[in-house]
Amino acid sequence: MRFITAGESHGPALTAIVEGVPAGVSVSERHINADLRRRQMGYGRGARQCIESDEVSITSGVRFGVTLGSPVTLVVRNRDAQNWADRMAPFGKPPASLKRETRPRPGHADLVGVLKVGGEDCRDVIERASARSTAALVAAAGIAREFLAAVGVNVFSYVTSIGSVSLDEDEPLLSAPDYKPLDIEVSDLRCPSLETTEAMKARIDEARAAGESLGGAFRVVATGLLPGLGGYATPSDRLSARIGGALFGIPSVKGVEFGLGFAAAGLPGSQVHDAITLERGRGFGRATNRAGGLEGGMTTGLPLVVTCAVKPIPTLMSPLDTIDLDTLESVEASCERSDVCAVPSAAVVAEAQMAFCLAEAYLSKFGRDDMASIRGAIAAYRRRLGTMSK
Numbered sequence: 001m002r003f004i005t006a007g008e009s010h011g012p013a014l015t016a017i018v019e020g021v022p023a024g025v026s027v028s029e030r031h032i033n034a035d036l037r038r039r040q041m042g043y044g045r046g047a048r049q050c051i052e053s054d055e056v057s058i059t060s061g062v063r064f065g066v067t068l069g070s071p072v073t074l075v076v077r078n079r080d081a082q083n084w085a086d087r088m089a090p091f092g093k094p095p096a097s098l099k100r101e102t103r104p105r106p107g108h109a110d111l112v113g114v115l116k117v118g119g120e121d122c123r124d125v126i127e128r129a130s131a132r133s134t135a136a137l138v139a140a141a142g143i144a145r146e147f148l149a150a151v152g153v154n155v156f157s158y159v160t161s162i163g164s165v166s167l168d169e170d171e172p173l174l175s176a177p178d179y180k181p182l183d184i185e186v187s188d189l190r191c192p193s194l195e196t197t198e199a200m201k202a203r204i205d206e207a208r209a210a211g212e213s214l215g216g217a218f219r220v221v222a223t224g225l226l227p228g229l230g231g232y233a234t235p236s237d238r239l240s241a242r243i244g245g246a247l248f249g250i251p252s253v254k255g256v257e258f259g260l261g262f263a264a265a266g267l268p269g270s271q272v273h274d275a276i277t278l279e280r281g282r283g284f285g286r287a288t289n290r291a292g293g294l295e296g297g298m299t300t301g302l303p304l305v306v307t308c309a310v311k312p313i314p315t316l317m318s319p320l321d322t323i324d325l326d327t328l329e330s331v332e333a334s335c336e337r338s339d340v341c342a343v344p345s346a347a348v349v350a351e352a353q354m355a356f357c358l359a360e361a362y363l364s365k366f367g368r369d370d371m372a373s374i375r376g377a378i379a380a381y382r383r384r385l386g387t388m389s390k
């Protein structure tokens with residue numbers, strides 16, 4: 001299952017095409033819109049979210065709520081486009097009032113993007129480098145998520161830190177799979193502790209007042225997985241490589257840890273690896289889940305637990321110095337309307353990326369044509385696993 005997205009931040013719409021979708025997957029616009037809303041929410045987001053109220057339209061590949069096996073096209077309109085119609089017109093001349101963006105923001109794609117593609121207006125880069133494109137990604141992943149739900153897999157995420165304020169968890173890798181997605185969504189910051197949420201919100205208020213921005217960390221978890229998804233034979237088979245690459249594809253993600261992650265480097269082997277157990281009737285299991293659900297590039301069947309670090313938002317209301325591309329003089333970087341913190345939204349985008357990787361892993365193991373055949377292949381695999389642990 002693959003997808004491509006297109007669309008500028010202030011263009012008329014964002015579009016995604018998902019191909020390789022099996023026939024027979026039930027799809028609900030309501031579910032996709034709920035994910036789009038979750039991506040938009042979060043304390044610390046900017047005024048753009050008051051303008052947009054993302055909703056998906058599906059224009060191909062689905063009939064009477066069920067996929068046909070043909071490419072699925074999803075469209076999310078940009079309401080703000082009406083305020084940018086003259087500045088983003090596909091044809092004609094730029095309006096006389098157009099102000100070029102010549103003060104690149106440190107930490108964003110503005111300067112390096114213009115150096116790469118040429119041109120005199122950072123706007124040409126900003127429009128696509130903006131994380132607005134992640135709305136299309138989240139919509140597209142709605143198809144992957146519906147497929148995963150049909151095979152018993154759930155993907156969710158939660159925020160573990162904002163700036164220096166962290167969620168206190170006794171055993172993060174054990175507690176993570178037990179969090180209830182519903183409880184997480186009750187928090188303005190998608191954090192399972194309401195007390196920590198309040199401390200995080202206070203930190204965001206401080207940052208906003210100081211013209212600052214914040215990053216943080218989140219965890220993304222998948223439950224209900226079968227063992228043996230992914231592969232060990234080549235680097236690209238390894239699910240760790242695919243998921244790692246996909247999560248690093250999210251703007252502002254600067255670190256990805258599987259299970260214990262970097263902490264494993266400082267511990268002896270006996271405190272890192274997960275002892276193998278056998279429960280009669282239930283099959284092979286593990287005493288712990290320090291690997292975070294991946295071993296040898298494949299799922300172990302335990303919850304997949306991945307933690308990501310997110311850098312602070314580059315647009316600062318008290319801007320850093322930059323060089324004006326016209327005058328080549330030192331000036332303050334531009335500071336257009338912006339989020340102060342977008343960690344909760346980045347976590348929803350990470351769910352989307354992980355959902356695609358997992359859906360593709362299921363399809364490559366169990367077939368691609370239709371849900372009935374895939375269900376049959378999964379049942380046969382479960383029987384084989386049962387025989388091996390008898």
Ligand SMILES: Cc1cc2nc3c(=O)[nH]c(=O)nc-3n(C[C@H](O)[C@H](O)[C@H](O)COP(=O)(O)O)c2cc1C
Nearest residue numbers: 107108131251252253313314315338339342345346
């Ligand atoms: C959901 C989300 C929303 C974001 N909102 C903004 C924003 O409003 N302003 C901004 O300057 N950066 C924002 N960012 C961060 C930039 O997209 C990111 O820092 C930039 O693309 C460069 O990141 P990179 O160095 O990881 O490529 C957002 C990121 C995400 C994931």
